[in-house]
Amino acid sequence: MTADAATRTAAALSIGDRQIELPIVHGSDGDDAIDIGSLRAETGLITLDPGYGNTGACSSAITYLDGEAGVLRYRGYPIEQLAEHSSFLEVAYLLIWGDLPSQSQLDHFVAEVTHHTLIREEMRHFFDSFPADAHPMAVLASGTVGMSTFYPDSQNIFDADAVEVTINRLIAKLPTLAAWSFKKAVGQPYVYPRNDLGYSSNLLHMMFAVPSEDYRVDPTVAEALDLLLILHADHEQNASTSTVRLVGSTHANLYASISAGISALWGPLHGGANEAVIETLEGIVADGGNVQKWVDKAKDPNDTFRLAGFGHRVYKNFDPRAKIIRSAAERVLAATGADDRLFEIAQQLEDVALRDEYFISRKLYPNVDFYSGLIYRAIGFPTNMFTNSFAIGRLPGWIAQWREMMGSKESRLGRPRQVYVGPGARDYVTIEQR
Ligand code: CMC
Numbered sequence: 001m002t003a004d005a006a007t008r009t010a011a012a013l014s015i016g017d018r019q020i021e022l023p024i025v026h027g028s029d030g031d032d033a034i035d036i037g038s039l040r041a042e043t044g045l046i047t048l049d050p051g052y053g054n055t056g057a058c059s060s061a062i063t064y065l066d067g068e069a070g071v072l073r074y075r076g077y078p079i080e081q082l083a084e085h086s087s088f089l090e091v092a093y094l095l096i097w098g099d100l101p102s103q104s105q106l107d108h109f110v111a112e113v114t115h116h117t118l119i120r121e122e123m124r125h126f127f128d129s130f131p132a133d134a135h136p137m138a139v140l141a142s143g144t145v146g147m148s149t150f151y152p153d154s155q156n157i158f159d160a161d162a163v164e165v166t167i168n169r170l171i172a173k174l175p176t177l178a179a180w181s182f183k184k185a186v187g188q189p190y191v192y193p194r195n196d197l198g199y200s201s202n203l204l205h206m207m208f209a210v211p212s213e214d215y216r217v218d219p220t221v222a223e224a225l226d227l228l229l230i231l232h233a234d235h236e237q238n239a240s241t242s243t244v245r246l247v248g249s250t251h252a253n254l255y256a257s258i259s260a261g262i263s264a265l266w267g268p269l270h271g272g273a274n275e276a277v278i279e280t281l282e283g284i285v286a287d288g289g290n291v292q293k294w295v296d297k298a299k300d301p302n303d304t305f306r307l308a309g310f311g312h313r314v315y316k317n318f319d320p321r322a323k324i325i326r327s328a329a330e331r332v333l334a335a336t337g338a339d340d341r342l343f344e345i346a347q348q349l350e351d352v353a354l355r356d357e358y359f360i361s362r363k364l365y366p367n368v369d370f371y372s373g374l375i376y377r378a379i380g381f382p383t384n385m386f387t388n389s390f391a392i393g394r395l396p397g398w399i400a401q402w403r404e405m406m407g408s409k410e411s412r413l414g415r416p417r418q419v420y421v422g423p424g425a426r427d428y429v430t431i432e433q434r
Contacts, residue, residue, distance in 0.1 A: 008032075015043055029064050031056065046417045053313065056237075058245065059410060062095060062400050063236040067314035072321065074234055075099065083324050088229040089113060089199050092171060092396035095234050096403060109168075116172035117193035117202065119143075119180075120150045127184045136388045137266040139181035140174070145259035147173065154253040157406065166254045167399050174395055175199070178388040179206030185384075200225040203392070208380060220335040221379050225389070227328055228372055231321040232390050234397025240264040240271065244398040245405050249414040254402060261398045262391050268308065271390040273369040274376065276308035278383050281342040281374075284349070291348045299358045309370030310353060311362070321368040329371045329378070338378040346374060 010021040011034045020042050023035045033056045040046050049055045064073045072079040075094050082091055093101045093109050101109060126146060130139055148154050151169065156162035180190045183206075191206045201217040204225065209215035235241070244261035248254070265271035284294050298307040312319055333340050350366055353359045376386045405411045 013039075013043075015045065018043070025059070027059075030066060040417075046419070048419050051313075052242075057242060057414075058237070058405065058408070060236060060401070060404060061098075062404060063234045063397070065236055065314060067312070067316050070315060070318040070320045070323075072235075079231065079320055080324065083227055083230055086230060087199075088226045088233070088393070089171075091230050091233050095396045095400040096167060112168040113172045113199070114195045116169045117176055117195060119147070119173050119176050122150075123147075123177075124190060127180050127190070130184060132185060132187060134181070134185070135266075136178065136181040136185060136385050137262065137272075137391070139184065140177055140388050140391060141259045141262040141266070143177040143181070144170075144174070144262055145256050147177075148253055148255035151255070154255055157251060157253060163254070163403070163406075167403075170254065170258060170399065171395060174392050175203040176206060178385070178392055179203060181388065182207050182382070182385050185382075198222065198226075200229065203389075204379070207385075218335070220332065224328055224332045224375055225379060228325070228375060228389065229393035231324060231368060231372075232393030234394070234400060237401075238270065239267070240394065241398055241401050244402055246414040248402045248405055249411060254399070257402055258395065258398055261394070265391055265394065266387060271369075271387045271394070273308045273367070274373040274386040274390065275383050277346075277369055278342065278373040278377060278386075280308050281345050281349075284345050285341055289345060291345065291352050295349070295352050295356060298353075299356070307349070307353065307364075309366055309373075310359065311364040312367045315365065315367065316363040318365045319367045322366045322370055325368060325371040325375065326366075329374045332375050332378045336378045340374065340378065342377070343374050346371065 008024050010023055013020050013022060020038075022039065025033045025035050027033070036047060047055070062075060064076070065071060074082060074091060075098060077094070077100075082094075086094075089110050090101065090106055093106060097105075123143065123146070126143065127139070130142075147169070151166065153159075153162045154166045176193055183190050189211055191209045191211075193202050194205055195202075197205055197217065201219075201222040204217050204222060205215060237245075240261040243264040244257045247260040248257040268276045280294065284291060287293070295307070297303055297305050298310075329343060332338075333343055350370070353364070358364075372390075373383070373386050376389060377383070381389065
């Protein structure tokens with residue numbers, strides 16, 4: 001921001017020979033905004049911004065990102081430092097409660113989350129009733145809203161104690177729901193949580209242990225999963241977070257709001273991209289490994305194909321999460337001994353795309369999803385479980401954003417307007433006369 005922009009307090013808007021002033025709101029870092037709250041009342045006009053690329057939906061003190069400089073911070077802390085030093089549950093606490101916890105605060109939070117990991121036994125039948133090939137995201141979204149049936153206290157969205165227990169239950173139980181959706185798909189017995197394990201280790205245990213064998217969590221793998229969850233934990237007003245806020249703005253309970261966020265995350269333009277990346281890489285290998293051919297396909301204006309894992313609405317330089325994930329992928333592949341042809345292809349693809357004028361001029365760089373799928377794959381996750389894991393990671397961010405909205409004086413029912421372009425008023429025509 002220029003010094004001039006930093007001191008501006010109002011923007012002038014001319015419409016014909018009328019001029020009005022709209023206040024400028026200053027952020028502590030990053031974008032400032034023109035407050036258009038009085039625009040319609042004063043001018044009869046609204047703004048039009050499909051995809052909301054220029055629209056700030058709220059003020060938020062949770063996550064800062066600078067897409068041009070490739071900066072991402074949670075509550076002020078750089079993602080690189082959190083990735084190196086923190087744990088997922090500590091990051092969850094930071095996002096939700098606003099600051100890094102003291103040791104006793106962290107111990108209390110971890111104990112609360114750990115003691116809520118079981119889901120209600122009746123929910124076993126819930127899993128039984130889905131077809132075996134159900135997509136785990138569908139099961140996770142349904143299971144999440146389904147939990148509100150067991151916890152009616154979650155309706156008390158203005159009761160701080162009820163909200164806190166709902167938060168702890170959600171963070172504790174989402175891995176159990178996710179792992180059981182996988183067990184259902186592979187026809188194995190559901191594995192109960194083990195509260196002596198850490199958060200990520202417990203998820204791995206519930207996914208990969210079977211009653212007939214001893215299963216030991218590989219610490220390198222658990223560490224890599226924890227890292228992925230940290231990198232996914234929040235990303236300001238993305239599609240799923242905006243969904244959580246919008247549903248939450250109706251005063252629906254937290255389970256309902258989070259379930260809606262999970263559904264939004266499922267799409268291949270959002271969290272589902274990590275699944276699409278692996279499908280693309282597998283397609284390239286099956287097609288003989290001709291990377292250039294697939295890059296050309298992505299550039300072809302007559303082909304709807306896009307290179308999944310490339311491009312971002314906000315990052316126009318590089319995605320800092322992708323950098324961290326790429327080196328983690330190298331470590332995990334080395335540790336698990338996975339001979340991964342897909343990793344080689346991914347590196348070639350990145351190389352070719354980053355030297356290609358099409359990608360350079362459109363500022364399309366690898367995003368968080370480009371390498372995350374390769375780590376999930378090396379860990380042993382089937383492709384359709386990747387986005388489930390993303391949802392577990394994003395959960396603290398959704399919760400933090402929901403809490404912030406519920407406590408903010410500026411929040412009101414989310415209800416965009418439209419520019420109507422349909423037919424004018426016309427009289428009903430009976431079916432015989434049509
Ligand atoms: N491959 C080929 N061309 C692309 C790609 C891509 N991955 N992404 C954007 N473009 C082109 C697009 O066709 C357009 O070209 P033109 O100007 O000639 O019409 C230009 O780049 C701008 O694209 P856009 O769709 O207007 O940009 P957007 O900000 O609306 O879209 C995006 C952002 C993430 C949806 C898009 O880059 C994309 O579809 N990427 C692939 C899916 C993906 O990786 N999604 C995960 C995003 S990060 C994690 C998350 O948010 O969950």
